[in-house]
Amino acid sequence: MTKTSKNIAIIGSGLVGSLLAVYLRKKGHSVTVFDRRPDIRTIEFSGRSINLAMSNRGWRSLQKVGLEEQIKEIAIPLDKRAMHVNDKPVYFQKYGKGGEAIWSISRGILNKRMIDLAEDTGAVFRFNEKVWDVNLPEAKIYTGESEKSEWKEYQYDIIFGCDGAFSRVRHKMQRRSRFDYSQDFLDVGYKELTIPANEDGTHKLDKNSFHIWPRGKFMLIAMPNIDGSFTCTLFLPFEGEVSFEKITTPEEAKAFFKEYFPNVKKEIENLSQDFFKNPTSAMVTMKCYPWTYWNKVALVGDSAHAIVPFYGQGMNAGFEDIYVLNELMEIHGDDWDTIFSEYQKTRKPNADAIAELSYRNFVEMSSKTANPKFLLQKKIEKWFATKHPEKWIPVYSRVTFSDRPYAEALAIGDKQEAIMKEVMQMPNIEEKWDSKGVEEMIIGLLDNQI
Amino acid sequence: MTKTSKNIAIIGSGLVGSLLAVYLRKKGHSVTVFDRRPDIRTIEFSGRSINLAMSNRGWRSLQKVGLEEQIKEIAIPLDKRAMHVNDKPVYFQKYGKGGEAIWSISRGILNKRMIDLAEDTGAVFRFNEKVWDVNLPEAKIYTGESEKSEWKEYQYDIIFGCDGAFSRVRHKMQRRSRFDYSQDFLDVGYKELTIPANEDGTHKLDKNSFHIWPRGKFMLIAMPNIDGSFTCTLFLPFEGEVSFEKITTPEEAKAFFKEYFPNVKKEIENLSQDFFKNPTSAMVTMKCYPWTYWNKVALVGDSAHAIVPFYGQGMNAGFEDIYVLNELMEIHGDDWDTIFSEYQKTRKPNADAIAELSYRNFVEMSSKTANPKFLLQKKIEKWFATKHPEKWIPVYSRVTFSDRPYAEALAIGDKQEAIMKEVMQMPNIEEKWDSKGVEEMIIGLLDNQI
Numbered sequence: 009m010t011k012t013s014k015n016i017a018i019i020g021s022g023l024v025g026s027l028l029a030v031y032l033r034k035k036g037h038s039v040t041v042f043d044r045r046p047d048i049r050t051i052e053f054s055g056r057s058i059n060l061a062m063s064n065r066g067w068r069s070l071q072k073v074g075l076e077e078q079i080k081e082i083a084i085p086l087d088k089r090a091m092h093v094n095d096k097p098v099y100f101q102k103y104g105k106g107g108e109a110i111w112s113i114s115r116g117i118l119n120k121r122m123i124d125l126a127e128d129t130g131a132v133f134r135f136n137e138k139v140w141d142v143n144l145p146e147a148k149i150y151t152g153e154s155e156k157s158e159w160k161e162y163q164y165d166i167i168f169g170c171d172g173a174f175s176r177v178r179h180k181m182q183r184r185s186r187f188d189y190s191q192d193f194l195d196v197g198y199k200e201l202t203i204p205a206n207e208d209g210t211h212k213l214d215k216n217s218f219h220i221w222p223r224g225k226f227m228l229i230a231m232p233n234i235d236g237s238f239t240c241t242l243f244l245p246f247e248g249e250v251s252f253e254k255i256t257t258p259e260e261a262k263a264f265f266k267e268y269f270p271n272v273k274k275e276i277e278n279l280s281q282d283f284f285k286n287p288t289s290a291m292v293t294m295k296c297y298p299w300t301y302w303n304k305v306a307l308v309g310d311s312a313h314a315i316v317p318f319y320g321q322g323m324n325a326g327f328e329d330i331y332v333l334n335e336l337m338e339i340h341g342d343d344w345d346t347i348f349s350e351y352q353k354t355r356k357p358n359a360d361a362i363a364e365l366s367y368r369n370f371v372e373m374s375s376k377t378a379n380p381k382f383l384l385q386k387k388i389e390k391w392f393a394t395k396h397p398e399k400w401i402p403v404y405s406r407v408t409f410s411d412r413p414y415a416e417a418l419a420i421g422d423k424q425e426a427i428m429k430e431v432m433q434m435p436n437i438e439e440k441w442d443s444k445g446v447e448e449m450i451i452g453l454l455d456n457q458i
Numbered sequence: 459m460t461k462t463s464k465n466i467a468i469i470g471s472g473l474v475g476s477l478l479a480v481y482l483r484k485k486g487h488s489v490t491v492f493d494r495r496p497d498i499r500t501i502e503f504s505g506r507s508i509n510l511a512m513s514n515r516g517w518r519s520l521q522k523v524g525l526e527e528q529i530k531e532i533a534i535p536l537d538k539r540a541m542h543v544n545d546k547p548v549y550f551q552k553y554g555k556g557g558e559a560i561w562s563i564s565r566g567i568l569n570k571r572m573i574d575l576a577e578d579t580g581a582v583f584r585f586n587e588k589v590w591d592v593n594l595p596e597a598k599i600y601t602g603e604s605e606k607s608e609w610k611e612y613q614y615d616i617i618f619g620c621d622g623a624f625s626r627v628r629h630k631m632q633r634r635s636r637f638d639y640s641q642d643f644l645d646v647g648y649k650e651l652t653i654p655a656n657e658d659g660t661h662k663l664d665k666n667s668f669h670i671w672p673r674g675k676f677m678l679i680a681m682p683n684i685d686g687s688f689t690c691t692l693f694l695p696f697e698g699e700v701s702f703e704k705i706t707t708p709e710e711a712k713a714f715f716k717e718y719f720p721n722v723k724k725e726i727e728n729l730s731q732d733f734f735k736n737p738t739s740a741m742v743t744m745k746c747y748p749w750t751y752w753n754k755v756a757l758v759g760d761s762a763h764a765i766v767p768f769y770g771q772g773m774n775a776g777f778e779d780i781y782v783l784n785e786l787m788e789i790h791g792d793d794w795d796t797i798f799s800e801y802q803k804t805r806k807p808n809a810d811a812i813a814e815l816s817y818r819n820f821v822e823m824s825s826k827t828a829n830p831k832f833l834l835q836k837k838i839e840k841w842f843a844t845k846h847p848e849k850w851i852p853v854y855s856r857v858t859f860s861d862r863p864y865a866e867a868l869a870i871g872d873k874q875e876a877i878m879k880e881v882m883q884m885p886n887i888e889e890k891w892d893s894k895g896v897e898e899m900i901i902g903l904l905d906n907q908i
Contacts, residue, residue, distance in 0.1 A: 156606050182641075185740045186696075190640035191632075246636075290635045 012342040013037050014165040017149060018131075019139050019177050021048075023060075023115070024309030024326040025170035026122035029131035030073050031334050039131040040164075042151065044138035049120045058200065059231040059239045060118065061086070061218070061320030062111040063408040069327035072334065075125055082117050084232045085109035090217035092271065100217065101386070105397075108409045110218065110320060112231040114239075142167065142180045147304040166344065167305045170326075173294050175311030181301060189296045194316060194370070196226070197246045197288045203275045205236025212275050213238060223268050224375055226250060230272075240276065252288050291316045293363050299352040303344035306351065308333070313359035318369040319407060321362050325414070329355055361414040365407060365421070385428050388441050392450050399454055400424070427453040462792040463487050464615040467599060469589050469627050471498075473565070474759030474776040475620035476572035480523050481784050483579035490614075491581055492601065494588035499570045508650065509681040509689045510568065511536070511668070511770030512561040513858040519777035522784065525575055532567050534682045535559035540667035542721065550667065551836070555847075558859045560668065560770060562681040564689070592617065592630045597754040616794065617755045620776075623744050625761030631751060639746045644766060644820070646676070647702055647738045648693050653725045655686025662725050663688060673718050674825055676700065680722075690726065702738050741766045743813050749802040753794035756801065758783070763809035768819040769857060771812050775864070779805055811864040815857060815871070835878050838891050842900055849904055850874070877903040 013036045018025045021043035029039045062083060070076045087109040091099040103110065123133060140159060141150040147167050152159040169177025182189050203212055211232055213219055219230040219238070225245060230238040245251040250268075255261050258280030265273040273279065294314035300306040309326030332354055336347045376382040393400040403421035406412055427450060431437065440446060463486045468475045471493035479489045512533060520526045537559040541549040553559065573583060590609060591600040597617050602609040619627025632639050653662055661682055663669055669680040669688070675695060680688040695701040700718075705711050708730030715723040723729065744764035750756040759776030782804055786797045826832040843850040853871035856862055877900060881887065890896060 186643040188642050190642075192638050192640075193636040 014344075016040070016166045016168065017042060017147075017162065017164040018168045018170055019043075019149070020169070020171035020175075020311070021045075021119075021123060021133055021135070022170060022172060022309075023119055023122055023323055024330065025168070026119065026126045026131075027069065027073075027075075027327060028168055028170060028308060028330050028333075029126040030075070030122075030129050031330055033126070033129035033131050034073055035334075035337060039126075040162075041126070041131055041133045042137050042139055042149070043133070043135050045135065047123070047133070047135040048116065049123060058115045058241075059233070060113050060115050060323050061231070062113055063320065063324055065321075065324040065328040065331070065411060067111075068411055069331040072331060078125070079113070079118065079121065080111070082121060082234060083111035083113045084215060084234060085111050086216055086218045086231070088217050090214055090219045092219060092221040094268075094270065098214075104405050104409050108405070109216075110408060112218075112233070114233055117234075139171075139176055142177055142305070144180060144184075144301040144305050166303070169305065169307045169311045170309050172310045173292060173314035175307065177305065178296060178307055178311050181298075181305070181307075182296070187296065187298070189294075191292050191294045194291045195245055195247070196243050196370075197252055197290055199242045199244070199252070199283065199288050200286050201240040201242060201279065201282050202277045203230060203238040203240060203272070204277045209236045211236050211238065220373065221269055221272065222373065222375070226268075227373060228269055228272065229373075240272075246288070246290075255283070258284070293367060295360065295363060297352070297356055299356065300348035303348055306333075306348050312355075313363060315359075315363045315366045316370055317366070318373055319362065319366040321366060321407060321414075325359065325362050328358075328411075358414040361418040362407070365403070365414065365418055381432065384438065384441060385432055388431060388437075388446065389424070389428065391442050392447065395447065396451070399451070423457055427457075464794075466490070466616045466618065467492060467597075467612065467614040468618045468620055469493075469599070470619070470621035470625075470761070471495075471569075471573060471583055471585070472620060472622060472759075473569055473572055473773055474780065475618075476569065476576045477519065477523075477525075477777060478618055478620060478758060478780050478783075479576040479581035480525070480572075480579050481780055483576070483581050484523055485784075485787060489576075489581040490612075491576070491583045492587050492589055492599070493583070493585050495585065497573070497583070497585040498566065499573060508565045508691075509683070510563050510565050510773050511681070512563055513770065513774055515771075515774040515778040515781070515861060517561075518861055519781040522781060528575070529563070529568065529571065530561070532571060532684060533561035533563045534665060534684060535561050536666055536668045536681070538667050540664055540669045542669060542671040544718075544720065548664075554855050554859050558855070559666075560858060562668075562683070564683055567684075589621075589626055592627055592755070594630060594634075594751040594755050616753070619755065619757045619761045620759050622760045623742060623764035625757065627755065628746060628757055628761050631748075631755070631757075632746070637746065637748070639744075641742050641744045644741045645695055645697070646693050646820075647696050647740055648691050649702070649733065649738050650736050651690040651692060651729065651732050652727045653680060653688040653690060653722070654727045659686045661686050661688065670823065671719055671722060672823065672825070676718075677823060678719055678722065679823075690722075696738070696740075705733070708734070743817060745810065745813060747802070747806055749806065750798035753798055756783075756798050762805075763813060765809075765813045765816040766820055767816070768823055769812065769816040771816060771857060771864075775809065775812050778808075778861075808864040811868040812857070815853070815864065815868055831882065834888065834891060835882055838881060838887075838896065839874070839878065841892050842897065845897065846901070849901070873907055877907070 015038045016032055018029055018039060018041045021041045025041055029041050032039050067076055070079055088103055089101040091101065093099065127133065137151045139149050139151050140155055142148070147164045149162050149164070149167060150159040151162070167177065169175050171177055181187055206212055213230065215232050221228040226243055228240055228242050230240045232238050247253045255264055261280045261283040265276070265279060292314055293316055296312065299312045308329045310322065313325065315322055315325070333347070333351055336350050340346045389400065389402055393402055403417050403424065406417035406420065407414065430453060431446060431449060434446065465488045466482055468479055468489060468491045471491045475491055479491050482489050517526055520529055537553055539551040539553070541551065543549065577583065587601045589599050589601050590605055592598070597614045599612050599614070599617060600609040617627065619625050621627055631637055656662055663680065665682050671678040676693055678690055678692050680690045682688055697703045705714055711730045711733040715726070715729060742764055743766055746762065749762045758779045760772065763775065765772055765775070783797065783801055786800050790796045839850065839852055843852055853867050853874065856867035856870065857864065880903060881896060881899060884896065884899070
């Protein structure tokens with residue numbers, strides 16, 4: 009060990025904690041990962057849990073430490089949305105240019121693989137050990153059986169809180185003065201359901217699509233698993249006319265699917281059984297600041313910025329935190345004060361931007377994707393972007409297929425939206441949407457904005 | 459006791475907890491008030507701590523239970539602002555119409571008196587007893603020496619959390635799903651200083667004024683005490699060019715006052731000593747929702763809605779919570795589900811409104827009160843309001859001297875501000891501000907808004 013190598017604790021063995029362990033081991037630090045849960049690799053597990061969409065930022069962060077290829081083995085590329093509107097054929101929307109795709113991965117399978125890979129680099133994992141308290145200025149953590157039991161004290165040089173949206177490490181920071189914090193829940197909840205594989209192991213729906221059944225105030229989505237199944241997620245208001253609150257019996261669940269999702273109803277496995285066996289979960293946007301304490305403690309991933317899942321960027325944003333931390337470690341060496349200070353200053357505006365974009369995508373996916381005017385607008389944007397790829401990169405592409413800052417994507421997206429608002433008000437836009445006039449108008453508006 | 463009388467715990471013996479105890483005792487409930495601190499009446503205390511401005515909403519809430527006159531004995535009416543700008547004579551601004559005033563009261567003196575009055579009604583106070591945990595659905599509280607000591611369990615019918623901005627009761631609610639919460643700190647802190655009385659016990663500055671020394675990004679204020687002294691509060695950024703961070707020695711403190719507050723410097727008692735003896739405190743806006751749990755637990759006052767102090771409405775808003783709760787108890791009798799549900803639905807928008815108004819008043823008091831254009835705008839508003847009192851009630855009066863909802867004051871204030879923005883853009887407004895033309899323009903704009 010060089011004298012700049014540190015003794016580091018990571019709280020949380022999830023995706024962000026595991027990847028950070030790999031990065032820190034590669035820099036020569038000593039790394040111990042604590043998790044209050046048992047080792048996910050020892051748990052009986054269907055492989056069908058929540059699905060993640062890995063995109064450019066996530067891949068880049070894996071690639072930097074040589075893990076990209078190993079993870080691609082357990083991922084399925086999705087190059088388009090498949091829109092399911094009742095009484096109409098399935099409508100496909102390509103995500104980007106040729107070859108651009110998001111990748112469907114099971115959270116459980118990925119997490120197991122990431123812990124294996126982190127252990128291979130020499131990180132030590134301590135499962136079933138819950139951190140109850142943190143001494144921030146001295147970088148000490150306290151673990152034990154319960155809040156009132158005897159605690160064990162550990163002393164580290166640096167502590168990373170990778171313990172998710174309800175972070176214990178952040179909780180300790182939150183009790184200090186001048187710590188800004190907010191948690192905002194959506195009035196919409198979600199529930200996981202499953203479409204099993206065909207008997208021959210193939211997928212029942214197009215395997216390389218992200219499937220969406222938009223229904224105004226609610227929607228169903230499906231993402232493929234490598235075992236041939238699909239993980240479906242039903243997003244539905246907790247209360248109101250059509251809501252989880254109103255579905256309390258198997259008959260009501262069947263009637264709900266029959267009315268709103270007739271074509272997928274027969275595919276969903278044990279619909280009425282799963283519906284009541286699986287929990288209804290809430291979604292939260294969590295923001296806070298600062299993210300660090302001196303050169304001792306830093307929050308990374310959901311513990312610093314939990315977002316709603318509608319842009320598929322939660323894990324990608326967390327992995328990008330690590331990528332940025334690594335860049336700063338390379339620039340500033342052993343100066344952890346500067347590393348942490350630059351880290352939070354750089355990442356905070358981008359975390360706020362992806363929180364906003366994710367919330368907006370919720371509105372777009374659930375209510376606008378079935379709206380003809382919205383679809384026309386998207387069509388015009390795509391047509392113009394294809395003709396002038398240097399002038400118009402859609403926000404979705406900036407977020408998903410680039411590594412430019414999220415805050416930039418949000419700002420440019422707002423400008424594009426203002427332009428499209430004017431374009432959509434042109435008389436007879438439905439007929440002349442791909443005319444020279446529209447093209448020139450967009451170019452003129454783009455030039456005016458500069 | 460009638461069968462509808464409840465066994466009620468109030469957590470927190472501050473102003474809101476004490477007044478709520480009086481109200482609940484008058485309804486025949488059994489009331490125990492817990493506080494982790496010692497009895498404030500037993501503490502050596504200068505009587506000069508933080509000052510409060512009691513206005514209409516506070517008085518109305520006291521009057522309802524017959525306490526108004528007893529509290530007026532310890533209060534001083536302020537009917538105007540006294541603006542201190544360097545090298546200019548003091549400028550006075552009347553707050554409202556004749557007789558309208560806010561009342562300066564010492565928090566400590568008021569709190570002692572309120573606890574006496576609550577005890578007179580039969581409320582029981584348990585001081586030095588800290589609540590560590592709350593069982594929300596069963597309305598149980600747990601107290602003890604420390605978080606890890608043996609706890610004592612109490613069972614109640616209803617629990618009220620009146621335990622302030624860092625409420626333990628709310629903390630327990632916050633850990634549930636779908637609890638929205640935010641805390642936002644200002645980058646400006648404050649420090650208390652004192653101007654002592656003259657030797658004959660009279661006040662060194664005008665006794666019936668709220669004194670302000672506006673200095674752009676910071677300011678000093680002073681409010682009178684009944685012992686002839688003034689409590690001053692210096693509001694100053696924590697960091698930056700002129701900031702608490704930059705004042706670290708007695709010499710720097712003296713130089714700061716000499717430069718920015720030369721006329722008041724000599725009056726401040728032990729300036730350099732107090733400056734470093736008294737703490738620098740932070741200010742937070744705290745919002746949350748819901749405020750209640752079933753018919754078991756409710757948050758009242760700062761625990762539900764902490765605001766920055768720049769409208770002098772923190773205590774008034776908390777007292778009004780109690781007034782509204784009492785109205786609902788009178789309507790809904792023993793139906794606590796409805797009382798709590800209506801309470802939070804009614805009060806939440808008003809709490810959000812006074813939070814916004816308080817934040818805006820911070821901007822106004824610190825930066826705009828020295829701006830000639832702003833002063834002219836205020837002069838025009840006052841002139842028009844005097845001519846047409848039925849058409850134009852200033853927001854400050856709506857908040858301070860009326861009992862209409864805060865949310866209404868905010869909405870009407872926004873409309874008035876839009877009108878004044880147009881008026882201030884009239885050419886030569888400085889010369890013709892009190893002309894027939896301006897009067898007619900305002901009337902026209904008011905008519906257009908309806």
